[in-house]
Amino acid sequence: xxETDMNENVLLDENGHRAAQQAWxxxxxxxxxxxxxxxxSVAWRLSVTVLGLIVLAGIGAWIYQLKYGLGxxxxxxxxxxxxxxxxxxxxxxxxxxxxxxxxxxxxxGQSWRAPLTRLAEGTALVTxxxxxxxxxxxxxxxxxxxxxxxxxxxxxxLFWDFMAISTYVLATVIFFYLxxxxxxxxxxxxxxxxxxxxxxxxxxxxxxxxxxxxxxRRMLHSVLTLISLIIIPLAVSVHxxxxxxxxxxxxxxWMETVFPPYFVIAALYSGTxxxxxxxxxxxxxxxxxxxxxxxxxxxxxxxxxALGLVxxxxxxxxxxxxxxxxxxxGWIRETxxxxxxxxxxxxxxxxxxxxxxxxxxxxxxNIKGMTVASIGVVIALWIKRIVIVLPPVTQPLxxxxxxxxxxxxxxxxITLAGVAAIPLxxxxxxxxxPVLSIEEMEEMGELGSVEQVSRETLEAQKHxxxxxxxxxxxxxxxxxxxxxxxxKEVQL
Amino acid sequence: MRKLSKISKxxxxxxxxxxxxxxxxxxxxxACPITSAALVEESxxxxxxxxxxxxxxxxxxxVAGATAVLGTGIxxxxxxxxxxxLPKTNNWTGNSGMTGSGAADMASTVAPPTHQWxxxxxxxxxxxxxxxxxxxxxxxxxxPDQTWMKVFTLTNSVGQTYHLPRPCMQCENPPCLHVxxxxxxxxxxxxxxxxxxxxxxxxxxxxxxxxxxARYFNWNxxxxxxxxxxxxxxxxxxxxxxxxxxxxxxxxxxxNHGLLSECAAGCSMGAIYNxxxxxxxxxxxxxxxVKLSKFLYEKNAVxxxxxxxxxxxxxxxxxxxxDLSADASAAKS
Numbered sequence: 001x002x003e004t005d006m007n008e009n010v011l012l013d014e015n016g017h018r019a020a021q022q023a024w025x026x027x028x029x030x031x032x033x034x035x036x037x038x039x040x041s042v043a044w045r046l047s048v049t050v051l052g053l054i055v056l057a058g059i060g061a062w063i064y065q066l067k068y069g070l071g072x073x074x075x076x077x078x079x080x081x082x083x084x085x086x087x088x089x090x091x092x093x094x095x096x097x098x099x100x101x102x103x104x105x106x107x108x109g110q111s112w113r114a115p116l117t118r119l120a121e122g123t124a125l126v127t128x129x130x131x132x133x134x135x136x137x138x139x140x141x142x143x144x145x146x147x148x149x150x151x152x153x154x155x156x157x158l159f160w161d162f163m164a165i166s167t168y169v170l171a172t173v174i175f176f177y178l179x180x181x182x183x184x185x186x187x188x189x190x191x192x193x194x195x196x197x198x199x200x201x202x203x204x205x206x207x208x209x210x211x212x213x214x215x216x217r218r219m220l221h222s223v224l225t226l227i228s229l230i231i232i233p234l235a236v237s238v239h240x241x242x243x244x245x246x247x248x249x250x251x252x253x254w255m256e257t258v259f260p261p262y263f264v265i266a267a268l269y270s271g272t273x274x275x276x277x278x279x280x281x282x283x284x285x286x287x288x289x290x291x292x293x294x295x296x297x298x299x300x301x302x303x304x305x306a307l308g309l310v311x312x313x314x315x316x317x318x319x320x321x322x323x324x325x326x327x328x329x330g331w332i333r334e335t336x337x338x339x340x341x342x343x344x345x346x347x348x349x350x351x352x353x354x355x356x357x358x359x360x361x362x363x364x365x366n367i368k369g370m371t372v373a374s375i376g377v378v379i380a381l382w383i384k385r386i387v388i389v390l391p392p393v394t395q396p397l398x399x400x401x402x403x404x405x406x407x408x409x410x411x412x413x414i415t416l417a418g419v420a421a422i423p424l425x426x427x428x429x430x431x432x433x434p435v436l437s438i439e440e441m442e443e444m445g446e447l448g449s450v451e452q453v454s455r456e457t458l459e460a461q462k463h464x465x466x467x468x469x470x471x472x473x474x475x476x477x478x479x480x481x482x483x484x485x486x487x488k489e490v491q492l
Numbered sequence: 493m494r495k496l497s498k499i500s501k502x503x504x505x506x507x508x509x510x511x512x513x514x515x516x517x518x519x520x521x522x523a524c525p526i527t528s529a530a531l532v533e534e535s536x537x538x539x540x541x542x543x544x545x546x547x548x549x550x551x552x553x554x555v556a557g558a559t560a561v562l563g564t565g566i567x568x569x570x571x572x573x574x575x576x577x578l579p580k581t582n583n584w585t586g587n588s589g590m591t592g593s594g595a596a597d598m599a600s601t602v603a604p605p606t607h608q609w610x611x612x613x614x615x616x617x618x619x620x621x622x623x624x625x626x627x628x629x630x631x632x633x634x635x636p637d638q639t640w641m642k643v644f645t646l647t648n649s650v651g652q653t654y655h656l657p658r659p660c661m662q663c664e665n666p667p668c669l670h671v672x673x674x675x676x677x678x679x680x681x682x683x684x685x686x687x688x689x690x691x692x693x694x695x696x697x698x699x700x701x702x703x704x705x706a707r708y709f710n711w712n713x714x715x716x717x718x719x720x721x722x723x724x725x726x727x728x729x730x731x732x733x734x735x736x737x738x739x740x741x742x743x744x745x746x747x748n749h750g751l752l753s754e755c756a757a758g759c760s761m762g763a764i765y766n767x768x769x770x771x772x773x774x775x776x777x778x779x780x781x782v783k784l785s786k787f788l789y790e791k792n793a794v795x796x797x798x799x800x801x802x803x804x805x806x807x808x809x810x811x812x813x814x815d816l817s818a819d820a821s822a823a824k825s
Contacts (some may be wrong), residue, residue, distance in 0.1 A: 069734050070694075071711030077637060080699045080709060140694020140709065140735030147674040147693055158673040158697050249700045250667065250800055397705050398658060399644040 025442045027290065029186070032436035035286050037191055043285075044427065051424035058417020061410045062137050070140055073411040078403020079394050083411045084138035086385040087418055089242055089263070090270065091131030092165065093385075094378070096235045097271010098124030099172055101303070103228035112299065114444040115291040117179065118437040119282055119426075120275045125176045126425035127274070128169050130418050135165075137414050157245045164241040171234050175227050177206075181220060182439035185210040199432065239263040246389075252322070253331035253392030262314045266381060269307040273355075273377035276300050278426065280371040286435050297370040304374060305359040312352050315384075331391035339402065340391050343383045351380025605681040608769040609742050609805070610784070611753075612793060613657050614776075616811020617763035620645060620655030627758025628740070633717050633730050638708040640740040641755045648815040656816070657764065659755065660685065660706040660740035661796065661804035668698035668707065676736075678726075683769075683805055684744045686726035692736035699737060703800045707739045752777060769805075 035044075065072050075082060098120040105113035136142040148162045184207035191200055210216060240260035247259040256262070276297060283292045323332045335344050355373035358364045394403035620643055628634070628641040644656040666685045669677045676691035677698055699707045710732045717731035724730055727745045732738050743753035747766060751757070752775065756764040759777045767774035767784045774784040787793070793807035796816055808816060 067713065069710065069712045075709070075711055077699070077705075077708050077711075080696045138695070140696070140737075141692060141733075144674070144691070144693045147691065151674040151691070153673050153675050155670050156673040156697065157671060158695055162673070245697070246700070248671070249697075250703050251700065254700075393700075397703060398656070399646055 021442075028436060028438055028441045029190070031286070031288055031291060032183075032434040032438050032441075033187065033190055035430055036187060036432060036434055037196075040431070048424065048427055051420045051427070054420035055417045055424060058414045058420075061413035061417070065137060065410050065414070066142075072408060073137070073414070074406040074408040076403065076405075078396075078401075079390065079405035081389055081393050082405045083386070083407065083415060084134055086382065086389050087134040087415055088131055088138060089389075090382045090385050091127050091134060091418060092168075092238065092242065093131075093263070093267035093381070094271045094274040095124045095126075095128035095131060095172065096239060096264075096267035097269070097273070098122075098127070098275050099175060099231050099271075100235055100268060101272055101275055101300070103175070103231050106224065106228045111444040112296065114441045115288065115436055116275070116279060116296060116300075117440060118433075118435060119278055121172075121176045121179070122426055122429050122433075123275060123278050123422070124172050124271075126422055126429065128172045130421050130425070132165055132169055134418060157241070157248045160241050161245050164238045168234055168238045171227070171231050175231050178220065178224050178227060179437055179440060180206070180433060181208055181210050182212065183434050183437065184208075185212070186438050187434060235267070236264050239267045246392075251392045251395075251397070253395065256318055258314055258318045262311075262318060265307060265311045265314055266384065269304065269311045270378055270381035272300060272304040272307060273374035273381070274422075276304065276370055276374035277378060278422075280367065280374075281423070282426070282430075282435060283367075286430070288436065291436060291441070294367055297367045298365055301359045301365065301370040301373065304370075304377065305356050308352055308356055308377065331395045334395070334402070335387060335391050339404075340387050344387045347380045347384040347387060349380075350376040351384060606770060607747070608683045609662070609744060609747055610683075610767040610769050610774070611659060611662075611742070611756075611806045612765040612767055612774050612784070612787065612809060613659075613806065614763045614765070614791075614809040614811070615654060615656065615814040616809065617761045618643070618655045618657055619761055621760065623758045623760055624657055624755035624764060627754040631743070631754040632728075633715070633732075634708075634738075635712070635715055637711075638738065640706075640708060640738070642705075648813050650813070652813050654814045656808075656814075657755070658704060658706065658796075659806060660742070661704055661802060661806045662742055664803035664805065665801060667701040667703065667800075667802060671697045671701045673697065680726075680744070682744065682748075684742045685739075686741055686744075687729065687737055687739060688726050689724065689729050689733040689736040689738065692733070694735040694737065696737065703797050703802065707737050709737050710734050 073083065102113070102117045102120040102124070106117070136145070139145065148159060153159055184203045188200060188203035188207055191203065240263065243259040243263035246254040247256055249255060279292055279296065279300070283289055319332055319336070322329055323336075334340050354376045358369045358373040361369075363369075390405055394405065396402060622643050624641045625639050625643055629636070629638065632638075632640065634640060641657060641659045644658060645653055646656050647653050662683060662685050664683065666677070666679065669679060669685060673695060674691055674693055676688045676693070677685060678688065679685045694709070696709060699709065713734045715732070720730055722728070724732070725745075727741055729738055729741070743751075743755075746753055747768075752766050753764075756766045756775075756777050762776040762778035762780055765774040765776045765780075765782070765787075769784065772784045773781060774787060775781050788807055791809040793809050794816060795804045795807055797804075808814075810816065
């Protein structure tokens with residue numbers, strides 16, 4: 001996002017500005033590259049070990065389930081879809097948030113996004129892969145998965161689920177990779193051949209001979225705009241198609257016209273929340289306090305609260321007409337006051353009332369408050385998916401006998417493994433890739449990215465229209481090629 | 493580079509007899525790599541300056557060949573899948589919902605099936621003893637949960653209970669068939685909807701789609717089967733495969749051998765009739781034989797959940813107090 005038309009921003013002292021910019025760039029690189037090329041800390045290794053063990057336990061539980069059947073995960077004929085389909089929807093849902101937050105902020109030229117984009121896109125990448133993998137425990141015969149693209153049945157919603165999810169995974173990979181290209185060149189340059197020869201080679205190949213020339217920047221910029229434009233409708237389609245796996249059946253509670261937007265908004269809502277949780281955790285763990293500040297959390301909190309209100313509206317819209325007329329209202333009664341009342345009202349409290357209150361009250365509108373709110377949203381929205389899936393599944397279509405789904409250690413372990421795989425995946429990802437988008441942060445400059453602004457810039461702000469500041473200071477990059485930082489600065 | 497041209501020249505020598513033009517128009521996967529070889533050879537005759545062009549052509553040929561092979565493969569496979577999934581209904585009711593354009597073509601070449609199986613259940617005769625369920629489970633080695641033929645106890649609008657035996661409805665427009673992503677569910681030419689358990693991936697989309705709860709999954713591996721001398725088939729899926737879905741098969745193997753289905757034979761009340769729409773006959777376990785169309789007409793037979801537009805091939809005869817729409821109110825109370 002280069003704002004060339006802002007180049008007449010000459011109110012700053014040229015030399016002082018350049019020096020400040022260079023110091024800023026050095027700080028960015030130090031922070032972003034430390035976890036990548038520095039030595040790992042004890043805490044990091046311990047976390048990776050613990051998370052890895054949880055994931056391994058999940059894989060073990062899955063092998064057990066393969067041997068003894070899905071009955072071991074608590075499934076039965078009146079609860080034939082349950083926790084794993086919820087995991088698919090929830091994980092791919094949170095992925096959408098990361099991708100769209102990043103894409104929308106990119107398209108609207110929000111320069112404050114810079115420290116968040118890599119984390120958001122990384123979260124999108126990791127969670128979409130986990131979500132797609134949850135299809136395998138969901139299937140009774142996962143080894144026959146290859147049949148879906150071979151014995152194609154285009155009238156099946158699940159075939160289109162397959163198409164949508166695989167397209168979306170591909171788009172997320174591209175969306176994650178493109179902004180990485182300049183950073184690859186930077187890491188490659190910083191790392192040096194001797195330290196890690198294999199990684200050096202990989203970075204070199206992946207950086208696609210990035211020199212930081214004007215032409216390359218223009219190209220990258222337009223490609224990024226394009227993929228940002230593509231990924232938004234793509235993600236809308238993925239969640240709509242996912243919702244139609246439910247809404248194209250004749251089950252009361254699933255055959256709802258509201259389902260596609262309902263799923264899309266749920267995905268955005270929980271995804272924004274997860275971006276806040278991830279940003280909060282990595283800010284602490286990777287010492288990014290200087291770059292990811294209260295301002296970021298508050299702004300993401302506003303977005304999250306707005307989405308939360310839309311989601312509450314859709315929830316009411318889903319329940320209202322059938323609930324009022326009483327036609328096929330068995331599932332509504334059970335949701336509001338029956339056997340699914342506790343999870344439903346947990347969602348209302350932890351997924352709507354608490355986060356919106358925490359955003360609304362000025363005292364709690366800070367990093368801690370936003371983190372608590374978003375943890376509430378992530379958990380509550382998983383439970384909300386349970387409430388969306390289970391009542392229509394377990395309701396009797398003939399007679400009056402309700403089925404029950406029992407959580408077992410197998411399904412709980414596999415789900416927890418999926419949860420643990422998010423931080424594990426991100427930590428491993430940012431062990432080999434910079435945790436901040438170095439290029440973008442340098443491009444946006446300090447102004448776009450941090451709260452503390454120097455006296456000169458405050459001074460300058462008075463004379464410039466507000467939008468000039470929203471878009472960064474326009475002077476662009478520190479050094480044109482983007483790879484020229486002295487190596488000593490980042491040897492940590 | 494010289495090596496490459498040598499190889500391609502050799503290849504073209506060997507395959508000299510086939511002109512490139514005929515190959516280009518061929519869709520056969522094997523013939524088309526020759527196109528690439530010929531093209532490579534042709535360009536190899538030129539000097540070094542043509543290097544990039546030659547390479548491009550070679551690549552193009554390879555890609556074209558691979559695409560042709562892949563395309564042919566997929567076409568074959570999907571053709572097979574398509575043939576299996578073709579709706580083979582013989583339009584006896586005039587319901588053309590399931591009949592694709594392929595079915596009309598087939599009608600002229602393939603002899604129409606001699607039977608179209610159906611079922612009539614006389615609810616006024618059913619006392620809810622459950623012997624149909626027991627007979628079905630015994631014959632198919634089902635677990636107690638797998639009630640392919642299930643007897644529901646429902647309450648009618650004046651509060652009396654009655655019994656509703658529910659087999660698979662063998663819909664002419666089966667929702668389970670449409671949603672199956674791998675064509676594991678199919679409808680054979682006698683109108684019976686069956687599951688290929690060697691194909692089923694166990695996604696349970698069909699269970700979600702079925703409005704009659706007629707489908708049952710094989711959840712657990714601890715089911716013991718006796719040694720069975722014949723291979724499991726969709727008509728007689730025993731032993732069932734873990735992680736796949738199963739359902740009532742109408743005992744179509746029995747029917748085709750002149751036997752009643754297990755549930756009809758097991759019903760001591762004679763409430764269940766096996767019928768054939770083609771020969772217009774229905775028989776129950778007591779040996780009562782009726783003219784099917786007349787029986788349905790005179791007894792005011794109904795299908796279950798007609799609003800689902802599934803066109804079941806199971807008809808119910810309601811006696812005093814049986815009210816098929818009342819189960820919704822039962823679910824509410």
